[in-house]
Amino acid sequence: MEGGVDYLADERKKAEFDVQQMKIVWAGSHHTFEISDRISKLVANDPAFSKDERTMLPRKELFKNTLRKASYAWKRINDLHLSEEEASQLRFYVDEPAFTDLHWGMFIPAIKGQGTDEQQKKWLPLAYKMQIIGCYAQTELGHGSNVQGLETTATFDPQTDEFVIHSPTLTSSKWWPGGLGKVSTHGVVYARLITDGQEHGIHGFIVQLRRLEDHRPLPGIIIGDIGMKFGNGAYNTMDNGVLRFDHVRIPRDQMLMRVSQVTRDGKVVQSDVPRQLVYGTMVYVRQTIVQDASCALSRAVCIATRYSAVRRQFGSHNGGPETQVIDYKTQQSRLFPLLASAYAFRFVGEWLKWLYTDVTQRLQANDFSTLPEAHACTAGLKSLTTSVTADGIEECRKLCGGHGYLCTSGLPELFAVYVPACTYEGDNIVLMLQVARILMKTVSQLGSGKLPVGTMAYMGRIEHLLQYRCNVQKAEDWLNPAIVLEAFEARAARMSVSCAKKLSKFANPEEGFAELSADLVEAVVAHCQLIVVSKFIEKLQQDIPGKGVKQQLKVLCGVYYLFLLHKHQGDFLATSCVTPKQASLANDQLRVLYSQVRPNAIALVDAFNYTDHFLGSILGRYDGNVYPKLYEAAWKDPLNDSVVPDGYHQYIRPLLKQQRSAKL
Numbered sequence: 001m002e003g004g005v006d007y008l009a010d011e012r013k014k015a016e017f018d019v020q021q022m023k024i025v026w027a028g029s030h031h032t033f034e035i036s037d038r039i040s041k042l043v044a045n046d047p048a049f050s051k052d053e054r055t056m057l058p059r060k061e062l063f064k065n066t067l068r069k070a071s072y073a074w075k076r077i078n079d080l081h082l083s084e085e086e087a088s089q090l091r092f093y094v095d096e097p098a099f100t101d102l103h104w105g106m107f108i109p110a111i112k113g114q115g116t117d118e119q120q121k122k123w124l125p126l127a128y129k130m131q132i133i134g135c136y137a138q139t140e141l142g143h144g145s146n147v148q149g150l151e152t153t154a155t156f157d158p159q160t161d162e163f164v165i166h167s168p169t170l171t172s173s174k175w176w177p178g179g180l181g182k183v184s185t186h187g188v189v190y191a192r193l194i195t196d197g198q199e200h201g202i203h204g205f206i207v208q209l210r211r212l213e214d215h216r217p218l219p220g221i222i223i224g225d226i227g228m229k230f231g232n233g234a235y236n237t238m239d240n241g242v243l244r245f246d247h248v249r250i251p252r253d254q255m256l257m258r259v260s261q262v263t264r265d266g267k268v269v270q271s272d273v274p275r276q277l278v279y280g281t282m283v284y285v286r287q288t289i290v291q292d293a294s295c296a297l298s299r300a301v302c303i304a305t306r307y308s309a310v311r312r313q314f315g316s317h318n319g320g321p322e323t324q325v326i327d328y329k330t331q332q333s334r335l336f337p338l339l340a341s342a343y344a345f346r347f348v349g350e351w352l353k354w355l356y357t358d359v360t361q362r363l364q365a366n367d368f369s370t371l372p373e374a375h376a377c378t379a380g381l382k383s384l385t386t387s388v389t390a391d392g393i394e395e396c397r398k399l400c401g402g403h404g405y406l407c408t409s410g411l412p413e414l415f416a417v418y419v420p421a422c423t424y425e426g427d428n429i430v431l432m433l434q435v436a437r438i439l440m441k442t443v444s445q446l447g448s449g450k451l452p453v454g455t456m457a458y459m460g461r462i463e464h465l466l467q468y469r470c471n472v473q474k475a476e477d478w479l480n481p482a483i484v485l486e487a488f489e490a491r492a493a494r495m496s497v498s499c500a501k502k503l504s505k506f507a508n509p510e511e512g513f514a515e516l517s518a519d520l521v522e523a524v525v526a527h528c529q530l531i532v533v534s535k536f537i538e539k540l541q542q543d544i545p546g547k548g549v550k551q552q553l554k555v556l557c558g559v560y561y562l563f564l565l566h567k568h569q570g571d572f573l574a575t576s577c578v579t580p581k582q583a584s585l586a587n588d589q590l591r592v593l594y595s596q597v598r599p600n601a602i603a604l605v606d607a608f609n610y611t612d613h614f615l616g617s618i619l620g621r622y623d624g625n626v627y628p629k630l631y632e633a634a635w636k637d638p639l640n641d642s643v644v645p646d647g648y649h650q651y652i653r654p655l656l657k658q659q660r661s662a663k664l
């Protein structure tokens with residue numbers, strides 16, 4: 001803290017709950033809090049992990065710096081004998097996208113999920129020790145969303161017992177895989193399997209890309225980086241790559257064979273495992289992306305909340321201090337729903353992690369029954385949470401006024417790094433449409449006696465939900481979770497049923513689906529919001545220790561669902577789930593809740609336990625010492641290295657001279 005002064009101390013004194021206990025709720029457990037707290041400080045206190053100049057560095061220097069940090073991080077992980085959990089926290093707090101994300105986050109999970117026991121035994125030890133570095137090479141120049149449209153081929157050659165990996169067209173070039181451009185030695189490459197002239201769909205293959213001796217591409221391989229991406233610094237620390245194969249040969253046992261096997265004589269044998277498991281790595285990563293959304297949103301909210309308490313504009317009485325901008329109701333109505341969303345996404349992310357772990361255990365026991373539920377939840381929640389988070393970061397920038405636009409606010413880089421989350425791991429609309437298919441299938445089966453399960457179980461009460469009338473009579477009734485849940489269930493069910501009815505009028509269901517796709521996406525949003533609301537309410541049913549902690553979470557939960565109700569009141573009114581009067585009462589109650597959040601706002605963002613290093617924001621500093629630090633930082637800009645700028649003699653002086661002579 002600057003000179004020990006805490007400019008936000010008065011704000012911190014207003015807190016009505018035990019912040020330390022809230023930190024544990026946010027972290028998930030004492031255990032995860034302890035690891036996250038220790039590792040974040042370890043990173044923050046190590047100058048080798050400084051990120052001060054990231055937005056100023058030219059690409060080559062930026063990238064080399066990322067390599068240095070990744071290699072140093074690996075050294076620290078080994079020197080300190082960190083566990084897998086600690087190592088992953090260390091990478092997280094280093095806070096710089098790098099090839100290691102894809103190595104640990106996709107390459108290894110792909111081998112674990114789609115490789116046979118022997119393949120895992122052979123490849124995983126090498127990958128765990130980073131003796132090989134891998135990427136996930138699925139997307140191509142011509143196709144990303146449409147995985148079945150990928151063009152790279154893997155043709156089995158029975159003569160040599162090898163696959164021939166080939167890029168037959170320009171559009172079949174692999175394009176986008178992170179870590180591919182300059183670093184990876186290996187990739188899990190997705191390609192169309194061809195044996196004996198017949199196609200057998202998309203499969204994953206482990207392909208060596210670069211020589212381990214000198215890092216040069218293997219014969220037949222062209223490989224490079226795809227170029228600069230959005231923003232300074234930001235995601236440009238990542239070497240997203242392009243890759244082409246010219247008849248590259250790999251041994252047969254490098255096809256990932258858990259889902260299907262190719263025998264020595266070229267026969268394709270399907271195992272009991274459903275073919276969708278080829279998409280399994282994406283399910284895993286989508287689930288981590290939901291958890292990551294709460295991190296990114298909470299970061300932006302932490303910056304905007306602290307700065308809103310520091311910043312004063314207008315409202316001085318008799319020469320007294322001006323009003324803190326956080327006290328403006330408009331500021332609260334934009335900021336507090338995002339604060340509540342950060343907590344909501346945290347809890348739904350926690351639940352999704354549980355769901356994913358449960359599905360994985362079932363898969364190991366050959367129980368595939370919950371795979372569609374896992375697919376629907378990860379796809380839908382990934383879309384919902386990343387869209388809200390990307391928009392939320394931008395809203396936080398606006399909430400910080402002009403200073404939010406400075407790189408030193410941390411918000412521009414956070415936005416630039418985050419916004420591709422709406423696209424990678426499945427374009428958000430494409431994923432919503434996947435959920436729409438599952439919703440429509442569920443509605444169509446309602447009369448058949450097959451009861452919907454999991455997050456679709458509410459559809460089983462369809463008769464009741466179609467008859468439902470909300471009985472809210474006064475604003476406080478909206479604090480009753482049972483009333484809220486039913487209103488959200490009825491809205492989601494009615495929107496789905498309405499789409500299903502319209503769909504049934506089309507002779508060709510695919511045509512109908514395409515025609516109604518915008519309405520379907522709205523129905524999916526309603527369904528996914530219901531999941532988030534219900535998981536927040538479930539969280540509140542747990543035993544949550546700590547003075548005032550549960551009460552604060554109840555307030556945030558109320559803010560979350562009432563804000564949604566207000567924002568989407570068109571849906572609620574059009575489906576007759578609430579009356580105009582009830583919608584207005586919901587908004588009255590929302591204002592009451594905002595005033596309850598206000599004294600706790602700073603403590604609620606302190607509970608994220610972010611170090612100043614991780615936040616990387618002068619506006620979000622823990623001590624609130626914003627102005628002197630902004631002023632100081634301006635002088636560090638390279639443009640201020642000299643009083644007279646480079647180019648003065650060439651461009652400014654002749655201009656000024658010309659104006660002088662024109663006047664004379």
Ligand SMILES: CC/C=C\C/C=C\C/C=C\C/C=C\C/C=C\C/C=C\CCCCC(=O)SCCNC(=O)CCNC(=O)[C@H](O)C(C)(C)COP(=O)(O)OP(=O)(O)OC[C@H]1O[C@@H](n2cnc3c(N)ncnc32)[C@H](O)[C@@H]1OP(=O)(O)O
Binds near residue numbers: 101144276289
């Ligand atoms: C990665 C980093 C992770 C951790 C790093 C560690 C530390 C860092 C710290 C924190 C980071 C935390 C989080 C991550 C943050 C950053 C991430 C960093 C980098 C990002 C990497 C991004 C990588 C990629 O983008 S990889 C490429 C992803 N590509 C896609 O997602 C493509 C999208 N398209 C598809 O999924 C499919 O093609 C489709 C589903 C749209 C269509 O498929 P198909 O043509 O087969 O069509 P359908 O007929 O519709 O479907 C057939 C049936 O299959 C079912 N289905 C579809 N998908 C799945 C699935 N995934 N699982 C199960 N089932 C599925 C479908 O329902 C149909 O079923 P039915 O019963 O027959 O009807």
Ligand SMILES: Cc1cc2nc3c(=O)[nH]c(=O)nc-3n(C[C@H](O)[C@H](O)[C@H](O)COP(=O)(O)OP(=O)(O)OC[C@H]3O[C@@H](n4cnc5c(N)ncnc54)[C@H](O)[C@@H]3O)c2cc1C
Binds near residue numbers: 176423426429
């Ligand atoms: C930063 C970043 C990192 C990435 N990392 C990797 C990686 O490591 N490995 C990898 O393999 N890939 C990676 N990708 C690729 C990524 O997975 C794809 O870009 C993503 O899946 C979207 O596919 P697309 O680019 O084909 O989009 P497109 O499908 O071309 O989308 C373009 C537009 O068309 C719309 N659209 C497409 N299909 C439909 C439809 N059926 N109905 C309605 N609208 C539709 C979309 O909504 C979108 O608006 C990365 C991408 C980015 C941006």
